Amino acid sequence: MSTAEEINTLLVANFGTDPRAIRPEMALRQLSLDSLALEELRLLIEERLGIDLDDVPLTSRDTVAELVAVVHRKAAA
Template identity: 35%
Template sequence: MSTLEKIQQLMRERLGLSEEQVQPGQSLEAIGIDSLAVVELMFDLEDEFGVRLTDERTPVTSVQDIAAVIDRALANPEQLKQPASA
């Protein structure tokens, strides 16, 4: 499953959105996701993908934008979460 597909699935499950609402080019604003919901979603995605997105400054306005941010984080070892030490 691609990053985009995982994000779409997570958005459907956690936000109660339909498959039509989470198409790649779909605007987050158009599907009723406000800035607070975007922040909460990004925290969920950090956990789901094991990355840190705290330094991300790219505007996120669509489902595809979210996938691009996650893909960049996955490609950057510095953004991968480190396992908690025991």
Template identity: 40%
Template structure:
């Protein structure tokens, strides 16, 4: 668990590692839906798994199914991190 906020700088390497594609400009695409960024449901499951392991939280499926964009995912993760501190 972390007491510091989860940011795009934390999410970007997880997205790259999960998808194997470092050509996406995450800062420009923070409000673009994951599908338009090229992330399918399997990749989103991998992203979820990596976040859970790295940050010691349980995302179940709700944050990923309830979020469409990287910004929304960051906000969901921060909500869980705040709840567990």
């Protein structure tokens, strides 16, 4: 499963996001993710992919594509 697919799966399963609504150019806030949800998403990604995102500043203004890119870089490191 690709990084984008992993993140999409987490968004759908844990936050009730409509899979058709997830597009790379969308800001995370457009998916109704507030700061608490972003922290929960960070923890879910870390657990699922076995990576550490503590040094990654994640905001609701980030796009899905930006999140995928940073997670992909961390997973490849």
